[in-house]
Amino acid sequence: MIGPRIEQPQLREITEVISEAPGVKTLVIRHSTAYKPGQFFMIWLPGVGEKPFSLSHHFEGEVGITVKERGPFTHALFSLTPGSAIGLRGPYGNGFSVVERSRRACVVAGGIGIVPLAALIDRLQQPLVIYGARSQDLLIFRNRFPEVSFATDDGSEGFHGSAVEAFRSLLDPKATDVVYTCGPEPMMRQVFDICEAHHLPCQAALERYIKCGIGICGQCCCDGYLVCRDGPVFSSSLLRQLSDFGRSARLRDGRVTTIEDYASWRES
Amino acid sequence: MIGPRIEQPQLREITEVISEAPGVKTLVIRHSTAYKPGQFFMIWLPGVGEKPFSLSHHFEGEVGITVKERGPFTHALFSLTPGSAIGLRGPYGNGFSVVERSRRACVVAGGIGIVPLAALIDRLQQPLVIYGARSQDLLIFRNRFPEVSFATDDGSEGFHGSAVEAFRSLLDPKATDVVYTCGPEPMMRQVFDICEAHHLPCQAALERYIKCGIGICGQCCCDGYLVCRDGPVFSSSLLRQLSDFGRSARLRDGRVTTIEDYASWRES
Amino acid sequence: MDLSIDLCGIKLPNPTILASGVLGVSRCSLARVASCGAGAVTTKSISLEPRSGHDNPCVVTYEAGMLNAMGYPNPGAEAAREEFAAVDQLPVPVIASAVGTEPEEFAAVAEILTALPFAATEIPVSCPHTPGFGLMGGHASTDAIRRITSLVRDKTKLPLFVKLPAGGPEVVDLAKAARDGGADGITAVNTIGPGMVINIEAARPVLGFKKGGVSGPALRPVAVRCVYDIYEAVDLPIIGVGGITTGRDAIEMMMAGARAVGIGSAVYYRGMDVFSEVCREIRTWMEDHGYESLTEIVGAAHQ
Amino acid sequence: MDLSIDLCGIKLPNPTILASGVLGVSRCSLARVASCGAGAVTTKSISLEPRSGHDNPCVVTYEAGMLNAMGYPNPGAEAAREEFAAVDQLPVPVIASAVGTEPEEFAAVAEILTALPFAATEIPVSCPHTPGFGLMGGHASTDAIRRITSLVRDKTKLPLFVKLPAGGPEVVDLAKAARDGGADGITAVNTIGPGMVINIEAARPVLGFKKGGVSGPALRPVAVRCVYDIYEAVDLPIIGVGGITTGRDAIEMMMAGARAVGIGSAVYYRGMDVFSEVCREIRTWMEDHGYESLTEIVGAAHQ
């Protein structure tokens, strides 16, 4: 027999709630798990719903999810307090692959896309981190990274402009051996195109509407690939094949929409 | 989760058919299994039925069942030839327990009851074997045991009388530390009573109508015990509690009948 | 922690009940199961006449559960009179399972059994693999259930449980029919299907009857949902049966609305001690999660 | 060894078919599954209007199988026109799954889809967990099936498969009704139940819709028996679906009478390569056991 594998949410206690920025909170959860940054958990609120979240940190016996308030589900997450219970199942997907290399990794984050990258940065050796947000008050985890270049759309902190522009100006292709990115998909598409121009391997964490999370329903498909199982992290060889990447995504009912419409919520 | 254990017959090839005596054949089957003498297998003939049989021998990659022709099922078994397939599931039940001891084991077999005992004798150190049958031509495995005292009802070989009488006259209680018996249940009851009188531990292999073989249907119950799971081998402490032992048994529909009626078929 | 419950006035030391058809051949085997910690025990189903049941193999297990096609082997109601004459000597209540092909046969069996010291009667209208009975006897319709239940009701003063099939949404209507016929409680569910396991080397169904009812883990979610639906529709105590193997499973079934839980196949998975083990697991879980009595658990999933 | 089969004139390179609802959201995902070795692929069920489906969680697995309550999410028949315009570019046949609440809606969807280069149409009348559809839409009666099938029959020239529920003995009557309505084949079965999994710590059903259809190993024996019964009763090719995870399972289903086998949940258990792996296992087994073609296997258990 194959299996049994049991995908059921486990209820866990929230031990701490941290306000990171207006509309962004971290929930610290008592939980032990093996985890690779970029993977995700399905977070269950009984009676409310279940949605995918990356971990923003992962210690022994404790994990964090960092949530941007968007709609009904994240709103409900925001109402939780220490002592509340929350359901998790996972981790799912493939995560970023970290290899020991001679040169430097570059991390390009846009908005809430910093979340899975933060957990990744914890495991990298002195990466170049470029992190853009709409304005200074939306930057989170400010003191967490040893070295980081901020970019803000309104110039309120660091580079005045988008993370992509900052990346373009800060990138030293010769000194870099891999680029990790997460953020609004049009941004990731631009980062990828820059990497391609420089023949730099890129890993991008995609988002699609997740239902099952375990590769059975097909709802998260991106061309023939499943974001929940083949992704959410895709590297260059696959990104090249994904005609949907940066262009289109599917709504909850499977309808195709432009990535701008789909991803508008993610811009921070 | 508990399990999964899968109880399904496995089809195996018959490699040899040996005529042991009128109405008794051994089927040699290509099969690998862990086995304790006294345990049984459910033997399945597709479209015919499934019945319990002990192994008469158990080598690496090969087992034997020795069958007395009785009714439709054993009749069908008798029609099998080398190359035929047969289904087995098991082994079930507890088997005889063999412990290294200082004194001698005594084995008392009646009729086809020799079958599980033969496999046991293979594993004992110089036991005293007493083996009774109706007449000389019904004795099987004649040259298999290093030392054996035959008894025949008609006196055609060895002791003239029943196995119980032979046992009574040959038993040296001081030199014996355990008595194993299998045969018609009234015979086993007498053997047990003799053991009790001498404070000798006894192990007897009981037979009841077996349906599931796995302790779920209850059909094989003997007082509160299940012959298929708690038995078929019972030792003195349990035999003492079994008011059914040597007295009554249940038919296929669960009706209680006297052991004489039930076991008549077993007398050889 | 006290796990005792009241089921239609019957006092059970704990909510685990030996399901019908499993082990309950004789008074002695019921006593043994009681000694292994069951809170109540159920006899194998008893018909008016003796029945040999289906040919072997009558049970086959697969990776997700068990199939059986016993075919109601039993020595008949007359023999039961003797076998179960002294069941009140058992330390726990004994439930008599009565079956028939005709509604009148159900009633006749129930009448015989009601004279014995049983604590309750259960009538399965739901076996999926015995010609003339249950699904194969047309007993699992609202009309048949109402009629069978009311005929039996007239003949027995014992608390009466009707054992329903594992089905789809219609199970609610069947429960209502049982209530309307005068049942005191619902047992949900019997095995599902029937199913079939084929031995591909032999190119033959394994079971002697070819088809058999599916029980064990495979069945549990359907059983839980049936109990959940019946709990919302009918105000009768429910014995939840189907795939319960652990204390967690039992709690799940009770949260769906079962006041007590039947355990059958798990006797195979965990041995007879499954009853005391499930009780221990229930207790530990309740302690760990701050529950003080089973009443907080029964129906708790209906928020 | 050649595993190709003919299904109502459609040529399949092997008998494994992607079951409806699993992965088949888009042409690209169907193409991916085809590249993983499926002999044919089925779209997710398509309704007239777009549907968002039930709230998450929509899938939960347990030790014996899987429950889903997707609720037929799909972009609707108009969007399907575009999505599946070029499905004939796939290396294997593509089956369109059409659903509706009213018989007329089934027909309307089928009419739209029949204009696309699909190889066949399948109509599920059997979903156990979507209000208005299947069991919850009253579609699983002989009358409803006959009517839905014949209305769809009038609108499509494609081979027509009716997908039946996993049920008891009555499944045979449902298959006859489908045949009488004009079906060219039977797909048996859909998920069983529905079932429910309760998270006991939360005291809540896990699924957003609370109830969901049960698939995977739990379902297999019932599916095999349905196919076995239908094979004896109705002379139409059968696609056997339910719990097929290995080559042995597929052979078992074919021996019961299925000409081809649908695979759904096993995509989760073994990944998308399950199709080529099952085919490899079928081939190896056939070689080891002296079978030379699948025709010797289909229906072989009916001795």
Ligand SMILES: Cc1cc2nc3c(=O)[nH]c(=O)nc-3n(C[C@H](O)[C@H](O)[C@H](O)COP(=O)(O)OP(=O)(O)OC[C@H]3O[C@@H](n4cnc5c(N)ncnc54)[C@H](O)[C@@H]3O)c2cc1C
């Ligand atoms: C792999 C992955 C990892 C993610 N990690 C994080 C994270 O670490 N932090 C964070 O704040 N957000 C993360 N998200 C996004 C998060 O799941 C959505 O923000 C959240 O579901 C919004 O739900 P809502 O009900 O509050 O908003 P809604 O108003 O319901 O939705 C707002 C938008 O969120 C997206 N969304 C809603 N439901 C889903 C769903 N089931 N699957 C995917 N997207 C959905 C849609 O684009 C939708 O337009 C992640 C998404 C994915 C796919």
Ligand SMILES: Cc1cc2nc3c(=O)[nH]c(=O)nc-3n(C[C@H](O)[C@H](O)[C@H](O)COP(=O)(O)OP(=O)(O)OC[C@H]3O[C@@H](n4cnc5c(N)ncnc54)[C@H](O)[C@@H]3O)c2cc1C
């Ligand atoms: C644990 C155990 C081990 C056994 N080992 C052997 C053995 O090694 N060699 C051997 O020849 N026989 C053995 N038997 C007995 C064997 O199972 C029966 O002889 C056989 O079932 C007779 O079947 P039949 O159809 O030929 O006869 P039938 O005419 O059907 O039955 C003849 C008698 O066999 C007994 N019997 C029939 N079916 C069963 C059943 N399902 N379970 C138990 N008893 C049954 C009954 O007493 C019946 O009256 C064993 C029985 C048990 C319980």
Ligand SMILES: Cc1cc2nc3c(=O)[nH]c(=O)nc-3n(C[C@H](O)[C@H](O)[C@H](O)COP(=O)(O)O)c2cc1C
């Ligand atoms: C071997 C076996 C025999 C059964 N016999 C009966 C029976 O005689 N009467 C009855 O009502 N149910 C019978 N059942 C059904 C069980 O009582 C129970 O409803 C079903 O097995 C589901 O529970 P489980 O999953 O715990 O086994 C039988 C089940 C098994 C496995």
Ligand SMILES: Cc1cc2nc3c(=O)[nH]c(=O)nc-3n(C[C@H](O)[C@H](O)[C@H](O)COP(=O)(O)O)c2cc1C
């Ligand atoms: C996630 C999921 C979604 C499904 N959606 C549909 C569907 O849209 N239409 C349909 O006819 N069947 C649907 N089914 C049922 C499957 O096609 C199949 O009949 C059932 O799952 C049994 O097969 P399996 O055990 O191989 O999964 C779905 C099953 C699953 C698991």
Ligand code: FES
């Ligand atoms: S979310 Fe279901 S396949 Fe990815």
Ligand code: FES
């Ligand atoms: S034969 Fe079924 S319990 Fe022993």
